[in-house]
Amino acid sequence: MDLKPGSRWKSAVCDAELVVVRAPKSPVSLECGGHPVIPHAEARSGDLTLSDAHAAGSAAGKRYSDPESGLEVLCSKAGQGSLSVDGRAIGAQEAKKLPSSD
Amino acid sequence: MHTALLLDMAADAAPDRLALGGRADGLTFDETRRRARAGAAWLAGQGDGTVAFLGLNGPALPIAVFAAGLLGRPFAPLNYRLPNADLNRLLARTAPSVAIVDDDMLGRLEPHAGVTVVARSAFEAACASPGSDDLPDAQPDIAVLLFTSGTTGEPKAAILRHANLTSYVISTVEFLGAEEGEAALVSVPPYHIAGISAVLTGVYGGRRIVYLEAFTAEDWVEAAAREEISHAMVVPTMLGAILDILEARGESLPALKALSYGGGRMPLPVIERALAMLPHVDFVNAYGLTETSSTIAVLGPDDHRMAIYSDDEAAQRRLGSVGRPLPSLELEIRDPEGRVLGPNQPGEIYVRGEQVSGEYAHKKMLCDDGWFATNDGGWLDEEGYLFVEGRLDDVIVRGGENMSPGEIEDVLRAHPGVADVAVLGVPDDHWGEKVAAVVVARDPAPSPEDLAAWVRARLRSTKTPEVWAFREALPYNDTGKLLRRQLKAEMTAKPAAA
Numbered sequence: 001m002d003l004k005p006g007s008r009w010k011s012a013v014c015d016a017e018l019v020v021v022r023a024p025k026s027p028v029s030l031e032c033g034g035h036p037v038i039p040h041a042e043a044r045s046g047d048l049t050l051s052d053a054h055a056a057g058s059a060a061g062k063r064y065s066d067p068e069s070g071l072e073v074l075c076s077k078a079g080q081g082s083l084s085v086d087g088r089a090i091g092a093q094e095a096k097k098l099p100s101s102d
Numbered sequence: 103m104h105t106a107l108l109l110d111m112a113a114d115a116a117p118d119r120l121a122l123g124g125r126a127d128g129l130t131f132d133e134t135r136r137r138a139r140a141g142a143a144w145l146a147g148q149g150d151g152t153v154a155f156l157g158l159n160g161p162a163l164p165i166a167v168f169a170a171g172l173l174g175r176p177f178a179p180l181n182y183r184l185p186n187a188d189l190n191r192l193l194a195r196t197a198p199s200v201a202i203v204d205d206d207m208l209g210r211l212e213p214h215a216g217v218t219v220v221a222r223s224a225f226e227a228a229c230a231s232p233g234s235d236d237l238p239d240a241q242p243d244i245a246v247l248l249f250t251s252g253t254t255g256e257p258k259a260a261i262l263r264h265a266n267l268t269s270y271v272i273s274t275v276e277f278l279g280a281e282e283g284e285a286a287l288v289s290v291p292p293y294h295i296a297g298i299s300a301v302l303t304g305v306y307g308g309r310r311i312v313y314l315e316a317f318t319a320e321d322w323v324e325a326a327a328r329e330e331i332s333h334a335m336v337v338p339t340m341l342g343a344i345l346d347i348l349e350a351r352g353e354s355l356p357a358l359k360a361l362s363y364g365g366g367r368m369p370l371p372v373i374e375r376a377l378a379m380l381p382h383v384d385f386v387n388a389y390g391l392t393e394t395s396s397t398i399a400v401l402g403p404d405d406h407r408m409a410i411y412s413d414d415e416a417a418q419r420r421l422g423s424v425g426r427p428l429p430s431l432e433l434e435i436r437d438p439e440g441r442v443l444g445p446n447q448p449g450e451i452y453v454r455g456e457q458v459s460g461e462y463a464h465k466k467m468l469c470d471d472g473w474f475a476t477n478d479g480g481w482l483d484e485e486g487y488l489f490v491e492g493r494l495d496d497v498i499v500r501g502g503e504n505m506s507p508g509e510i511e512d513v514l515r516a517h518p519g520v521a522d523v524a525v526l527g528v529p530d531d532h533w534g535e536k537v538a539a540v541v542v543a544r545d546p547a548p549s550p551e552d553l554a555a556w557v558r559a560r561l562r563s564t565k566t567p568e569v570w571a572f573r574e575a576l577p578y579n580d581t582g583k584l585l586r587r588q589l590k591a592e593m594t595a596k597p598a599a600a
Binding site: 005006008019021060061062063074076077078098099100101102 | 103104107110111114115242264265269272274275276277278286296299300303304306307309333335360362364384386388390396397400402403428
């Protein structure tokens with residue numbers, strides 16, 4: 001999958017939607033709910049099911065990053081599946097605490 | 103990433119939360135998205151190219167910003183305060199374009215090739231009616247074209263791309279981080295970068311936006327009280343006027359949680375008065391440029407309180423700083439040869455990060471390695487707080503010595519007889535330039551000798567103005583920027599008494 005910055009993806013097994021903020025240094029597979037994500041414009045096949053090992057959920061507005069590959073994504077719609085890269089779970093970054101300036 | 107996705111996210115996650123307008127009659131996030139899509143479909147049928155916007159603040163502004171974004175077209179807000187000739191020249195530069203124009207401003211426009219003019223009322227009607235929202239697939243590229251204020255000549259069109267703006271938003275704002283019921287009062291005009299960033303950060307943060315059509319201190323205070331405003335951003339000239347009204351009315355704005363300011367140098371006496379009058383409010387000083395998608399450094403609420411309540415001189419001094427650079431970007435001070443300088447050494451402010459566009463129509467100003475020279479002078483203290491001295495073009499060079507007007511102005515402004523002041527360089531046969539001060543005096547007016555002694559006691563004697571002029575008021579543009587060049591031209595043409 002071509003995870004270029006700005007590209008949009010969605011989970012194959014839940015409602016989660018993702019935007020790539022930073023591309024990985026080398027090609028990786030981004031998964032949600034245990035299955036590779038699919039391009040945003042594609043329809044979910046409905047054949048796959050959420051893996052219990054990857055069901056911790058992903059939250060809208062959170063940024064998830066994989067230090068190993070450098071991949072960083074923003075979750076644009078929440079879902080039941082949690083995110084992984086090449087099978088390893090990736091976590092959400094700490095929320096930024098900046099005072100509102102606009 | 104596309105700016106319209108920011109609205110999509112908020113509308114998906116909090117469809118029924120109020121996004122725009124008053125508590126009683128505001129639009130929800132879902133309705134805002136629906137109107138932006140309907141507006142985009144309608145605009146696509148009117149003509150090609152940039153979506154120009156000439157009008158006052160209001161819900162039509164954010165809807166037009168997102169509608170243009172959905173079409174993948176640049177959004178170009180124009181300054182309605184420009185004289186007709188200048189305004190028409192700018193509008194002609196937006197071609198090919200569709201211009202959304204306030205109905206009562208239509209008569210100011212001349213016909214321009216490639217510019218389709220539509221009335222704001224027609225756009226609003228199209229957004230409000232249930233129409234087609236079938237949109238062409240758009241590749242996001244240029245999101246916003248902002249014409250700089252042109253205090254130094256013909257306005258330049260700064261380019262902000264979707265990637266710049268969304269990077270700024272997602273790295274500084276917590277998604278739906280606003281509490282239920284919070285509302286931001288926006289009074290900066292649509293053609294100011296803060297007017298654009300307020301749309302995007304307000305929507306992503308889930309905070310209702312309430313617009314003042316145009317700023318007056320009376321209207322601002324009334325709206326803030328009526329709408330129980332929790333957040334607002336003002337430019338320095340606005341804050342002083344707001345404090346006067348609050349004081350006169352005995353109003354304390356209990357719902358107000360945070361007030362940010364930026365867009366120019368804040369006089370210390372004004373911010374100190376604000377802190378004393380509104381102790382329940384979090385003050386935030388934000389420094390940024392059009393070319394950096396708004397804020398790049400922030401002085402936070404605790405820094406403000408430390409400056410007032412601490413005995414530490416460094417902490418007190420930081421009230422005159424713009425705080426620390428955002429963690430999502432890099433900032434350096436460099437000398438004229440490009441060498442990076444250490445703490446307390448003044449030079450030019452350079453910045454690098456995804457939110458930094460540093461780009462004008464037909465001209466990219468970024469270095470190859472992504473650094474942008476801001477043309478602002480400044481320095482960092484040991485703790486990384488940034489002090490901005492002003493535009494490098496404004497630096498006075500007297501006999502080889504560089505002096506920043508801001509430092510001398512700050513000293514003069516602290517004099518009880520000085521209401522406002524501008525310091526600038528005027529030509530001098532011997533020194534090249536000499537320091538001139540244009541003073542707005544209080545009653546009783548201080549003499550030039552008094553003021554010179556005041557400066558000499560606090561700064562080096564070479565920084566003491568040699569030319570003094572007294573005026574009723576100083577020229578500012580409507581977003582609070584001193585028109586220093588205009589003042590300089592006047593001072594040079596008609597030398598004042600020494």
